[in-house]
Amino acid sequence: MTEAPVTVFVCGAVREPGVFPLPAGARLADAVEAAGGFAASADREWLNLARVLEDGEQIRVPAKEETLALSWGDAPSGPSEGSGEESGKHGMKDGKVDLNTAGADLLMTLPGIGEAKAAAIIAYREEHGAFTQPEEIMQISGIKQAVYDKIKDKITV
Numbered sequence: 001m002t003e004a005p006v007t008v009f010v011c012g013a014v015r016e017p018g019v020f021p022l023p024a025g026a027r028l029a030d031a032v033e034a035a036g037g038f039a040a041s042a043d044r045e046w047l048n049l050a051r052v053l054e055d056g057e058q059i060r061v062p063a064k065e066e067t068l069a070l071s072w073g074d075a076p077s078g079p080s081e082g083s084g085e086e087s088g089k090h091g092m093k094d095g096k097v098d099l100n101t102a103g104a105d106l107l108m109t110l111p112g113i114g115e116a117k118a119a120a121i122i123a124y125r126e127e128h129g130a131f132t133q134p135e136e137i138m139q140i141s142g143i144k145q146a147v148y149d150k151i152k153d154k155i156t157v
Contacts, residue, residue, distance in 0.1 A: 003024030003025065004024060004055070005021055005022060005023050005024055005055075006021070006022050006023075006024060006026060006053050006054060006055040006056075006057075007019060007020065007021045007022070007055055007056065008020055008022065008031050008053055008055075008056070008057050008058070008059055009057070009058045009059065009114070010031050010032065010034065010035035010058075010059045010061070011058065011059070011060050011061070012042075012059075012060040012061035012062055012063070013038060013039040013041045013042035013043070013061045013062060013063040014032060014035035014036060014037065014038060014039055014042065014061050015035065015036030015037055015038070015039055016035050016036035017035055018035060020034040020035065022034060022053060025052060026052070026053050027049065027050055027051060027052060027053065028047055028048060028049045028050070028051045028053060028059060029049040029050065030053070031053060031059050032049065032059075032061065035061075038061065039061075039063075041063040041064060041065065042061050042062070042063060042064070043061075043062050043063060043064045043066070043067040046061075046062050046067050046109070047059075047061065047062075048111075051111060051150075054112065054146075057111075057112055057114065058108070058113075058114030058115065060108045060109060060114075062109055066105070091103055091106045091107075092106070093156050094156060096153075096154055096155055096156040097109070097110060097154055097155050097156070098155075098156055098157065099121065099125070099131045099134065099136075099137060099155055099156070099157050100125060100130045100131055100157055103122075104118040104119060104122060105118075107121055107122075110150075110151045110154055110155065111147075111150040111151060111154075112143075112146075112147040112150050112151065113143075113147075113151070116142070117140065117142055117143060120140045120141060120142070120143075121137065121140060121143075124139065124140050130157065131157040132157060133157060134148075134152060134155050134156060134157055135148065136157075137151075137155065
């Protein structure tokens with residue numbers, strides 16, 4: 001059986017952002033190439049270029065400036081008021097995206113999380129309160145086990 005081609009939206013720090021049809025089994029590197037390659041500002045090491053693509057996903061290539069800000073966010077900012085715990089800035093904690101504090105732009109750096117899913121994550125936490133465990137993200141429409149498996153090592157609460 002022949003696998004169906006995939007269509008992906010590539011944006012961010014690439015030369016020609018857009019929607020691109022690619023053959024089944026295409027890798028993230030193929031999507032970046034279809035978008036004209038990395039822009040000069042791109043952080044070429046932030047994304048896993050060997051990852052196999054899924055149909056309909058958005059790929060956002062971050063700029064070095066963005067990932068530098070995230071790296072600074074990994075450093076403890078001091079005790080959080082009343083919590084006794086150290087937390088990072090910019091929605092990061094222990095080098096992972098914090099589902100309870102990350103903004104849409106940071107959430108969209110996760111594989112399989114585009115603008116709509118990032119907005120849904122933010123809406124979910126506003127309606128239901130803080131996530132208590134990373135698996136709760138699967139309560140959001142469109143985020144099931146396959147997406148969770150891709151991001152579970154990159155997220156925290």
